[in-house]
Amino acid sequence: MTTHASRYSDYLHFFAAWLGNPLKVAAIAPSGAALAELITRDVRPGSGPVLELGPGTGAFTRALLARGVDEASLVLVEPDARFAQLLQRRYPRASIHQIDAARLGRAGLAAGAAEAVVSGLPLLAMPPRQVMAILASAFGQLAPQGCFYQFTYGVRCPVPRVILDRLGLKATRMGRTLFNLPPATVYRFSRRPPARGSAVQPRPSHPHRH
Numbered sequence: 001m002t003t004h005a006s007r008y009s010d011y012l013h014f015f016a017a018w019l020g021n022p023l024k025v026a027a028i029a030p031s032g033a034a035l036a037e038l039i040t041r042d043v044r045p046g047s048g049p050v051l052e053l054g055p056g057t058g059a060f061t062r063a064l065l066a067r068g069v070d071e072a073s074l075v076l077v078e079p080d081a082r083f084a085q086l087l088q089r090r091y092p093r094a095s096i097h098q099i100d101a102a103r104l105g106r107a108g109l110a111a112g113a114a115e116a117v118v119s120g121l122p123l124l125a126m127p128p129r130q131v132m133a134i135l136a137s138a139f140g141q142l143a144p145q146g147c148f149y150q151f152t153y154g155v156r157c158p159v160p161r162v163i164l165d166r167l168g169l170k171a172t173r174m175g176r177t178l179f180n181l182p183p184a185t186v187y188r189f190s191r192r193p194p195a196r197g198s199a200v201q202p203r204p205s206h207p208h209r210h
Contacts, residue, residue, distance in 0.1 A: 034179035036063035039118055039149050039186045041174065047115045048073025051141060053101045053134070054120040056083050058090055064118065075107050075114070102133035104141050114141045117148040123158040132163045139167065139191065148189040149174075153182050159189065168192050 036059045043050065045068025055061050055076045065071060074094040078084040084098045097107045101121060105111070117138045123131050138148050152158040157171045164171060174186040 032059070032177075032180040033063075034177040035151060035184050035186070036060050038175055038177050039151055040064050040067050042147065042149070042188065043067045043069060043116055043118070046070070049075050049109055049114050051075045051077065051104065051107070051109070051114045051117040051138065052120070053077050053117065053138070054079070054122075055087060056080075056120055058087055060118050060120060061087070061091060061094070075109060077101055077104065077107060102130065102137050104137045107141075109141050111140055112143050115143055115146050117142060117146070119148065119150045121150075123150060124152060124154050128160060128163060131159060132166065135159065135163065135167055135169065135189070139169070144191070146190075149186060150189065151184045151186045153184055155185075157187055159187075164189075 039060060040063040043064060047067075047069050050064060050069050050073060052060055052064070052074060055078050061074065061076065064074060071091055071093040072095075074091065076087055076091065076094050076096045077099060078087055078096065079098060079100065081098060084096055087094070088096050095107070099106050101119075119134075119138075121134065123134075126134075135148065139146075142148065150158055157173070159169075159171060163169075168191060169189050170192050172188045172190070174188050176185040177183065
């Protein structure tokens with residue numbers, strides 16, 4: 001259960017992380033309950049594995065558990081050492097990895113095993129090449145019908161159309177919540193259906209790496 005003291009502690013953790021690297025954290029406060037409920041809305045009880053990218057203090061993690069996802073089915077990818085240690089204490093049965101979200105193969109999941117990816121990463125603060133690498137890596141871990149869920153504080157889709165076209169993905173706006181600081185919009189990303197006359201569904205291709 002989240003207490004007033006733990007919520008205050010989360011704000012302090014987030015603010016300290018933001019001071020250390022504003023572009024990496026991109027928010028001075030953890031996500032609120034309304035955003036957490038919206039971004040996890042499609043996740044069914046018993047789903048798993050579920051990948052969470054950039055969980056921070058665990059606002060979306062708590063919502064996933066409330067949706068009926070088993071803690072042992074959660075794979076939390078958190079690059080910040082302070083947040084990773086906090087998550088380890090709070091969710092000891094989850095699998096926690098302090099790795100780059102563009103290299104999710106290192107998380108130990110079989111390719112195509114994840115049912116959903118929930119992202120708290122600040123995609124708008126990242127260069128397009130990095131965004132494409134993260135999405136390609138995430139869809140490499142997702143089952144054929146799995147989806148990638150992302151929120152944004154911006155007014156447009158956080159993934160440019162050129163990247164969606166390159167990876168064979170489509171974006172669906174799920175909704176917006178004003179009860180978050182700041183207000184946020186959630187998008188669902190999924191694989192596009194096969195083109196008419198094509199027998200093979202397009203799969204995201206990994207961008208060329210130097």
